[in-house]
Amino acid sequence: MMKTSVTEENGMLIAAFEGRLDTAAAPQTEKDLAQVCENKDLDIVLDCTKLDYISSSGLRIFLSILKLAKANGRHVSVVGLNDDLRNVFSMTGFINLFDIK
Amino acid sequence: MNDVLTLDNDVQQVPQLAEFIDRVCETAGVDLPLTAKLNLAIEEAVVNVMDYAYPKDVKGEVRIEAIAEEACLTFVISDSGVAFDPTAKEDADTTLSLEERPIGGLGIFLVRQIMDSVAYERTDGKNVLTLKKNLK
Numbered sequence A: 001m002m003k004t005s006v007t008e009e010n011g012m013l014i015a016a017f018e019g020r021l022d023t024a025a026a027p028q029t030e031k032d033l034a035q036v037c038e039n040k041d042l043d044i045v046l047d048c049t050k051l052d053y054i055s056s057s058g059l060r061i062f063l064s065i066l067k068l069a070k071a072n073g074r075h076v077s078v079v080g081l082n083d084d085l086r087n088v089f090s091m092t093g094f095i096n097l098f099d100i101k
Numbered sequence B: 001m002n003d004v005l006t007l008d009n010d011v012q013q014v015p016q017l018a019e020f021i022d023r024v025c026e027t028a029g030v031d032l033p034l035t036a037k038l039n040l041a042i043e044e045a046v047v048n049v050m051d052y053a054y055p056k057d058v059k060g061e062v063r064i065e066a067i068a069e070e071a072c073l074t075f076v077i078s079d080s081g082v083a084f085d086p087t088a089k090e091d092a093d094t095t096l097s098l099e100e101r102p103i104g105g106l107g108i109f110l111v112r113q114i115m116d117s118v119a120y121e122r123t124d125g126k127n128v129l130t131l132k133k134n135l136k
Helices: A026-032 A034-038 A056-071 A083-091 B011-028 B032-052 B107-114
Strands: A002-009 A012-021 A043-054 A076-079 B002-008 B061-068 B072-079 B117-123 B126-134
Touching: A002 A026, A012 A026, A012 A034, A012 A056, A026 A034, A026 A056, A034 A056, A043 A056, A043 A083, A043 B032, A056 A076, A083 B032, A083 B107, B002 B011, B011 B032, B011 B061, B011 B072, B032 B061, B032 B072, B032 B107, B032 B126
Parallel strands: A012 A043, A043 A076
Antiparallel strands: A002 A012, B002 B061, B061 B072, B072 B126, B117 B126
């Protein structure tokens, strides 16, 4: 099961993920994030505190958001990665692309 | 220990794969960090078959066999689709800058990163991908 919510807080867009972002869940997650992609001004926080798992289809979504945001001069940070997710970010070099807090 | 799961070429069945991998790993006494990595590697390999082995809208099956031995865990992923060797794909370059970095191409790269050996064979009209992870 995968849940994605987007809220605006302190002038930032917070996208919070909960569950397993696998290939089955990716298309719906992408739809749920439409608001994040359409916005042209606000910085973005990808909150992974409750994210248990991510596969390449989820990484693809994260990278698209980062590319889009950077093109508009917005900042993207990633918070709450567990050890397994951090390991995936490390293997793929995402650790160098994202501001991980 | 031997266990088999057969899925349709439908990515909506991926959660069943996760249950299968968790069960295999638990039975084989694999720790949780490695279980998480194996979940990822096997999902990427299986989704790759679902995406490429069969033409769009053609139903097909993907068979995943897990063989647990004392020092090694082996996954044999097979399908009856068109010949497709995922190991022929070049590795993703993870050192590229954000601007240069392509959006995709990480699936098979992750399989290679996580597994100790990845071998492809075409036999009897089937694609057979054998993934091994040393446990010691």
